[in-house]
Amino acid sequence: MIQFDRVSKRYPNGKDALSKVSFTLPAGQLTFLTGHSGAGKSTLLKLIMMLERPTQGQVLIDNQNLNGFGNRQIPLLRRKIGMVHQNHQLLFDRTVFDNVALPLIIAGYARSDIGKRVRAALDKVGLLDKEKLNPIMLSGGEQQRVGIARAVVNKPPLLLADEPTGNLDPALSEEIMDLFKDFARVGVAVLIATHDLSLIARYNHRLLTLREGRLIHDGDEGGHHGS
Amino acid sequence: MAANKGPRNATPIKANRQKPERVRRVAGAHSARTSLQDRFRSWRQHHQDSFKDALQRLNAARTSSAMTILVIAIALALPAGLAVLLDNARAITRGWDGNAHLSVFMEMNISEQRQRDLARDWQGLDNISRTEVITREQALAEFKALSGFGDVLEALPDNPLPPLIVVYPDETDPVTLRALENRLAEADGVDLVQLDVEWVRRLHALIELGERLISALTLALAAAVVLVVVNTIRLAIESRREEIVVVKIVGGTDGFVRRPFLYSGFCFGFAGGATAVILVQVALWWLGGPIDELLALYNSEESLTSMAASSLIILPAFSGILGLLGAWLAVGRHLGDIEPNF
Numbered sequence: 001m002i003q004f005d006r007v008s009k010r011y012p013n014g015k016d017a018l019s020k021v022s023f024t025l026p027a028g029q030l031t032f033l034t035g036h037s038g039a040g041k042s043t044l045l046k047l048i049m050m051l052e053r054p055t056q057g058q059v060l061i062d063n064q065n066l067n068g069f070g071n072r073q074i075p076l077l078r079r080k081i082g083m084v085h086q087n088h089q090l091l092f093d094r095t096v097f098d099n100v101a102l103p104l105i106i107a108g109y110a111r112s113d114i115g116k117r118v119r120a121a122l123d124k125v126g127l128l129d130k131e132k133l134n135p136i137m138l139s140g141g142e143q144q145r146v147g148i149a150r151a152v153v154n155k156p157p158l159l160l161a162d163e164p165t166g167n168l169d170p171a172l173s174e175e176i177m178d179l180f181k182d183f184a185r186v187g188v189a190v191l192i193a194t195h196d197l198s199l200i201a202r203y204n205h206r207l208l209t210l211r212e213g214r215l216i217h218d219g220d221e222g223g224h225h226g227s
Numbered sequence: 228m229a230a231n232k233g234p235r236n237a238t239p240i241k242a243n244r245q246k247p248e249r250v251r252r253v254a255g256a257h258s259a260r261t262s263l264q265d266r267f268r269s270w271r272q273h274h275q276d277s278f279k280d281a282l283q284r285l286n287a288a289r290t291s292s293a294m295t296i297l298v299i300a301i302a303l304a305l306p307a308g309l310a311v312l313l314d315n316a317r318a319i320t321r322g323w324d325g326n327a328h329l330s331v332f333m334e335m336n337i338s339e340q341r342q343r344d345l346a347r348d349w350q351g352l353d354n355i356s357r358t359e360v361i362t363r364e365q366a367l368a369e370f371k372a373l374s375g376f377g378d379v380l381e382a383l384p385d386n387p388l389p390p391l392i393v394v395y396p397d398e399t400d401p402v403t404l405r406a407l408e409n410r411l412a413e414a415d416g417v418d419l420v421q422l423d424v425e426w427v428r429r430l431h432a433l434i435e436l437g438e439r440l441i442s443a444l445t446l447a448l449a450a451a452v453v454l455v456v457v458n459t460i461r462l463a464i465e466s467r468r469e470e471i472v473v474v475k476i477v478g479g480t481d482g483f484v485r486r487p488f489l490y491s492g493f494c495f496g497f498a499g500g501a502t503a504v505i506l507v508q509v510a511l512w513w514l515g516g517p518i519d520e521l522l523a524l525y526n527s528e529e530s531l532t533s534m535a536a537s538s539l540i541i542l543p544a545f546s547g548i549l550g551l552l553g554a555w556l557a558v559g560r561h562l563g564d565i566e567p568n569f
Binding site: 075078083086103 | 265266268269270272273276469470472474475476477478479480481566567568569
């Protein structure tokens with residue numbers, strides 16, 4: 001689903017955010033991405049979202065080389081990617097329903113279809129009864145679940161999460177992780193960027209570790225200290 | 228149970244049979260591939276939504292919207308109102324060209340019979356449609372009646388006014404008139420020929436100048452309208468920064484992001500233009516009485532005409548386009564600055 005081939009990113013200020021990073025994420029796999037602040041996690045996610053372009057190497061999503069994408073194709077790429085943010089990025093001037101419906105409206109789904117899909121997504125995250133509320137009235141965990149519902153409502157083949165459990169207690173984090181595992185089980189490639197090592201330790205998933213822009217570890221959680 | 232299950236299951240199967248293609252299409256829409264028809268429908272839907280959204284936002288921030296709309300309205304009402312007045316001036320003076328005539332003053336000692344003969348002869352000349360004889364006595368009587376100096380004239384030993392033949396040309400272009408003037412001046416017994424169209428021409432030149440001034444004013448104030456909208460939309464973009472970020476992250480095209488702001492700009496412009504129409508109409512109604520009175524004093528049968536019916540549409544539409552342009556500029560300038568980040 002995602003393929004990085006010797007990808008380097010140097011910002012205009014001369015900082016090397018990523019150096020020759022290569023890995024492949026298959027569909028249906030849940031993978032953690034970790035590393036200290038400034039190790040390149042955000043840059044890696046930005047390259048997938050085409051918020052940045054690589055200086056060298058190539059990124060392939062769904063077997064399409066992003067280097068060949070023009071700016072006009074970026075929105076179409078992003079519709080294939082569900083993105084979950086640490087701060088939820090919800091809009092507080094509209095209801096939960098309208099927040100979740102946004103990707104569908106943008107992608108041009110029929111009105112009648114939107115209602116069904118939004119409710120299915122809200123049902124999946126257990127918030128079906130909250131659709132008419134403003135997200136500001138929800139707890140942090142609920143807000144994060146609305147963010148997840150929005151990310152998956154158009155059934156993207158790829159789900160990215162940036163510190164999705166950053167502000168949540170362990171019990172809520174576990175709920176969120178269970179959702180991500182469910183999505184991986186139905187074939188979605190899930191990439192979770194986090195520096196919550198206890199979270200990573202609790203699950204035995206593949207782990208990519210970045211340090212100063214280099215991929216220093218790629219394997220399951222147990223081999224973390226090995227390589 | 229079984230009896231219940233039967234009909235319940237039957238419904239979806241029947242539905243599937245009726246529209247199998249549609250179901251498949253929707254199911255295949257995962258990767259953002261929707262049919263052309265669906266896309267057109269959603270595009271139209273988004274236009275409707277954007278328009279509704281623009282109106283709602285206008286209404287939500289009523290005071291500041293009203294300020295913006297009034298600024299636009301005043302900026303447009305000024306040239307529009309002046310243009311209406313100028314149109315009126317032009318309509319009134321159009322008739323005056325037809326009254327152009329040459330006053331041919333004869334020498335004092337010419338006889339009344341000679342004067343009438345000359346007038347009759349001239350009537351046959353080229354470019355003259357008719358002539359009118361005003362004898363010294365007629366001139367004196369008319370002067371007494373109109374000038375109010377009757378008593379002074381009584382005191383004079385004899386009539387100081389010369390005999391006059393008024394010549395009405397059938398052409399009013401300057402070259403013809405000038406030639407006619409020269410020809411008559413050389414005729415026997417003629418003292419002086421006076422062309423009475425100069426002041427009309429001066430007036431026309433003034434109107435021409437007024438038109439140019441209004442054009443310049445319109446241009447300057449149209450630019451002001453655009454700038455007002457640019458600023459308003461810039462603030463709107465700034466206040467909706469979060470929304471724009473989210474829309475971009477979930478795959479909204481630039482067009483999708485731009486559309487609500489373009490509608491806002493158009494609405495501001497259109498509402499401003501419509502308000503300008505009202506302002507002009509009120510001002511004309513206010514000025515109508517005195518102007519009609521003034522016109523009556525100049526023996527004109529014209530009265531103040533209001534804006535043309537077409538202007539009632541054209542002004543708001545024109546203003547709407549200015550608003551659209553302003554929004555376009557603001558969006559082009561500021562939307563690119565807002566990119567998602569994490």
